[in-house]
Amino acid sequence: MVRVIMGVKGTGKTKQMIELINSAVHSENGNVVCIERGGKLTYDIHSKIRLIEASQYDMTDLTFMKGFISGLYAGNYDITHVFIDSLPKIVGVDANDHSVEEFLDWLNNFSEKNSIKFTVTISADKELAGEGVRKYF
Structure with missing residues (x-):
């Protein structure tokens, strides 16, 4: 399962993501991972969450x-949920680029094969999102 939270800056995506991450600690039976850029979530999420600061990689x-x-999962088959905060900022692509849709489809296939949930935030106007992204709202 892939879920996309999309909206322009200031629409509450990060707040919603923090709530979902913290509730996942109690509802997931495995490990929860959060990939972010910049370390802004360090003090807002539960200490049991594996926080990865993407700019280090x-x-x-x-x-x-x-x-x-793929490497994260190969190293830990107990991962049940991965949160990716601001995907386009982490990898340096435009939010409306077709490659984002292709990535989300890949992520969905990976999710189904390995029983992992993914939640991704994208900072962009959701009205401009293509159908390939909208299907994950």
Whole structure:
């Protein structure tokens, strides 16, 4: 399952993400991971959440992100939920680029094969989102 939270800056995406992350600690039976850029969630999320600061890994594109997620799972089969905060900012792509839709489809397939939930935030106008992104709202 992939869920996308999308909206322009200031619409409460991060607040909603923090609430979902903190509730996942109590509702998930496995490990919960959050990938972010900038360390802004450090003090807002539960200490049991594995927080990954993406800029330490020089993620330059969505192919790198696919490998990173695959590696995370290969190293820990107990992961049940991965949160990705501000996907386009982490990998440096435009939110409306077709590659984001392709990545979300890949993520959905990965999710189904491995029984992992993914929640992704994208900072952009949701009215401009393509159908490939909208299906994950």
